[in-house]
Amino acid sequence: MTEPTSAARYRNPIIDADVPDPDAIRVGDVYYLVASSFNRAPGLPVLASTDLVNWEIISHAVAGNTPQAWFAQPRHGAGVWAPSIRHHDGLFHIVYPDPDQGVFVVSAADARGPWSAPRLLLPGLGVIDPCPLWDDDGATYLVHGWARSRAGRKNVLSIVPVDAALTAVVGPSRDVVDGDAIDGCVTLEGPKLYKRDGWYWILAPAGGVATGWQYAFRARDPYGPYEERVVLAQGDTPVNGPHQGAWVETADGAHWFLHFQDRGVFGRVLHLQPMHWGDDGWPVLGDQGRPVLEHASPQGAPQGPRTLARGDGFPDGLPGAQWAWQANPDDGWLLPEPGCLRIVAGVDAGNLRTLPRVIGQPLPGVPSTMAVSLSLEGPAGTRAGAGVLGLDYLWAGLRRTAEGDRLVVATRHRDEPGETLRHDEAAPAASVRLALSCDADGEIAVAVREPGGDRALPVRFRAAEGQWIGAEYVLFAATGAAQHATARFADVEIDVRDGRR
Known part of the structure; x- marks a missing residue:
């Protein structure tokens, strides 16, 4: 594995604190990351970075969960599950599921807000882990998984066509990957949908948050058929999981993958893996598919504090963004x-x-x-x-x-x-x-x-x-x-x- 030339190095996890189900993008010279917030309010934390290593919370995309009256009491494990963040036609969109209601969208011209009120895009029990893709021909697709606890099915990825503004479904849903048909595949979830060089890519984990691995799926058509490959697994490293995340490309064309590792009481901590494309056209994550513990920093930036925990003097009598x-x-x-x-x-x-x-x-x-x-x-x-x-x-x-x-x-x-x-x-x-x-x-x-x-x-x-x-x-x-x-x-x-x- 060839590392970029850099005097500075980073150590994983880059955020050694709970950042569940991360997704990330780059817009200009800034990277933006979102994570699950479940029952907590404000929810949907939005983090920003200029170097992929050091992150800060810049906003929350929702003041609380919907509906207000239901979430006036703690609903542990409910609320905002795994979101995705994308930027299209000058707007940021965060698409997130509430497993008891369906898929919602919030939008903003600036990632620091203000964010729109949540709008329901796709109603349904157990529809989880959504991610949109705007195709070159003007079509827009939404990939998602399923939670058996609500939907009665799991280990399946589906795609549904939606309008470009993410306000309505415009066609029937189709199952595109059946995990049960893949040897050893269980609990396939957390899909992220991309397109590169004419291929549609779904990056998705399977095997469970503490014991799983990352798949890459590719097809010439968004509805498949897809072929698959395991592209990141624990191997002989101490990084159990490694679970769902995001592929990002830097302004100079380098590729990176952000994902989480389940550390139990310390939550789902954030890792950064180098990524490149092999001669056969498949992505290679980490060190030939094994998570790296340390690596040269993407843009030569030194690594700062690796936690989001912050003290607070409450100068205005209000809690800071860390609470x-x-x-x-x-x-x-x-x-x-x-x-x-x-x-x-x-x-x-x-x-x-x-x-x-x-x-x-x-x-x-x-x-x-x-x-x-x-x-x-x-x-x-x-x-x-x-x-x-x-x-x-x-x-x-x-x-x-x-x-x-x-x-x-x-x-x-x-x-x-x-x-x-x-x-x-x-x-x-x-x-x-x-x-x-x-x-x-x-x-x-x-x-x-x-x-x-x-x-x-x-x-x-x-x-x-x-x-x-x-x-x-x-x-x-x-x-x-x-x-x-x-x-x-x-x-x-x-x-x-x-x-x-």
Whole structure:
């Protein structure tokens, strides 16, 4: 494998944090990437890069999931599944599925927004992973997969003709690849549709998110017949998966492939693979079909931080782009106050996974610590804290009682009927500063930050992945029904201990 001449090198994953189901394009000198957001709001994060290695969130394409009332409660695993992003006739289009409703489209002249309201292009249960292609003759096609949980079928890729504005279906759907007819092919999904030198290409993974591989399919007609080849697989590397992604071409004609690797509690992290076209006309990804762990940077850019996790001082009283709620928020959830995030407490049902007013950001994929100062304002029965949320969770914070505030740590496992109190003491002050640390194995430790240094609390907890996502650092506030209470969170710091620096 010949590498581009460059003094700078990058190390995979290039984003060592949860970036589920990525797709990417280049427009001019800028690359744009989108990812699944599921139940979280704002959703559909849009990231930008000038070098394919370093990325930042520049917008969210949807403020929340549709319909608003249904997603006012956490709907874990529902909402925005694997999207695609394309640019056509001066507009960006993001095409995304809600597996319980169908395929939606949002559009914008600028990837930073504003984005249009979602419009339903293709209704139907279990229609997932859509991607459009505008053909040279003016026809427009949409490829997609199927979710058996809703549609009753899977392992099949279909193409349906649509209008160029992505507003309507204009012809019948046809199945173009039957995974059951391919030896060893299971869970074929995540297709991306391209055209090159007269060939129609579908790049799609199979085999499952943690154990699968990448196929390339090609045909002379968009409806096939397609021939296939495995073009990227784990081999003897530590990169399990490797799963769905995007082919991009740089301005100077080099080819690259972005994909994810499922790292469990740390989510679906983003990798960048070199790509070239072999003498037989098929794409060659990575090192002869094996994922690379390190490579010369595409444009010679040095690699910066490999996580999207960011601290926040909340200067305007609002959360930064790195945060997302577990459900669609409304205007009553925050009381903007410069220098803090003041959350109006929601009704407490005793379970953080059913509480809408939980805001978080993905765990970094390397050892990290989140520290935050918090205080309560409200009656007995109010609680607030910081936590690590997945299918299991831990939270640490303050609980108000008639006798005064208590500093507590509690955990809950998915098979338990309620929370388990792991630590309980009188709060040392009206405001406390807590630190939650996560090691390389996802084990969580809790400490109180005091003038003399950190005081470790005698609690250890193993974090767990969420529904199709990794675990998240979160903040929350809750109280009893018909009670008004708020919690203030200030000076969020996230320390990431990446071994490369």
